[in-house]
Amino acid sequence: MFASKKSRLAAGVLAAGALLALSACSSGGGAFSSDSASSSSDTVTVGSAAFGESEILMQIYGQALEANGVKVAYKPSIGQRDVYLKALQDGSIDLIPEYSGNLLQFYDKNSTATSSDDVYAGLNDALPKGFEVLDQSEAQDADSYNVTKEFSEKWDVKSLDDLKKVTDPLTVGANPEFQTRPYGIPGLKSAYGVTATLKPISDSGGPLTVAALKNGDVQLADIYTTTPAIKDNGFVTLKDPKNLIAAQNIVPLINSKKASDKVKDVLNKVSKELTTEDLIDMNGENQGSSKTQPDAVAKKWLQDHPIK
């Protein structure tokens, strides 16, 4: 069949490559297909978004459930909200840690709720059928406007209300959606009468945004409140007296079919114990010099806060 040794070898390599590609396809499909083994009726599959804090929370939920005799499977780093919520709806995951304000905004684009209680109340109406949020934690990871210490002192700015005093043009370093979100550029204008322009930096208040604020490319930076870099760089988080920024309490979003009394009880206890300070510390361990893995960070928190 084959003319020479060489072509036989080539055919073999090709076949091996095709096999590899095929196996990659099938495992890739499994991640999002609803009939995967991990979704069997007594296992709770807990997922996470593609960033450290979400993975830590996923591990806390999962390990706490396991410690109380619930079978758990993990699917970390699924991506952004539109992707992992799809995964939740098609049954590839059953549970994911969420942020109340952004979750509400996703399902109800016209919502104007900003306080923790209003947002939580809005969530129960907005969520699709068959899914529910359990008790929300007081722990929050919300957007926040930050300035450098020098800027704060120079203009005597401690709150968003004080920004009116600044006569220099203001630029904000934030994700591109800041251009249109109610808590972004439009909100600054309508709630505080401050005109600012956006420098879009797509790293969600990460190191690029921090660098832009530090070197003066931007005067304001949108950084999540649980980011250790705020404290590390001595940034000043501006107060928001008019509740421009929606609350972002940590809340477990779960498929109602998997929300047994035991699961609910465990996760509600976790939410009760968790604080914003805990999140800052855990993110510090995860992102700082020690680079502790999310599962180890979660394990340590659960040792200090046993969930029984």
Next chain:
Amino acid sequence: MTDILAAFGWIGDPTNWSGPSGIPARLGEHIVYSLLTLLLAAIIALPIGFAIGHSGRFRGLAVGVSGALRALPTLGLVIYLALLTTNLTIVPPLIALTILAIPPILAGAYSGLESVDRAPIDAARAIGMTGWQVFTKVELPLSLPLVIGGIRSGGLQVIATWTVAAILPVGGLGRFLFDGIAVQNYPEILGGSIIVVALALVADGLFAIVQRLVVPRGVTAGRVRDSAEGGRSAARPVPEGAPPT
């Protein structure tokens, strides 16, 4: 299908065609960024590639290094350079994309020179041309189609990949992708992608025309006569004056 229609609807929306963040402005930025990148990469890669092709030395090194450069993930390099220099302008992506464009241009340059038939080079030396004259009058003209081919392939990669630079606050067509993803505006994402694809196709077409135009007249003339004489001469590729077999 509805997604594609929505994307073309987005492209056709006149509000997307004006202002500093409109399609013409972003397209202009993208073209300027891409040309700048290609220019930088060509300035670096062409002389090195020609030197390797002309002398035949350091070929293994060039293949190895340029192969390794190809493997560098551009997005990672953009972020790394931006953090390293705390510079959030077009400089980090410009460097990263120049590195991306060097390997194909380098490969086109040395393989172009290597592909030149030894006979005209020997003839050129025999009539007393210097090394420089051999390069400019014989090797370079004969290798141009492949050299341009290298720039063409580098240009396509540069046009497609400049989009990732929009993770930083820079312009270009990548803005539509990053800004669209941020607010789940799928028509904008797809519309922006379609414009990138269109730009790449147009650029590729232009390079293809240039590639044809740069073929030296002598080579083209020979080709035309070959095809005019039909299959008979092609079947007998015996040079004139060769001893009968």
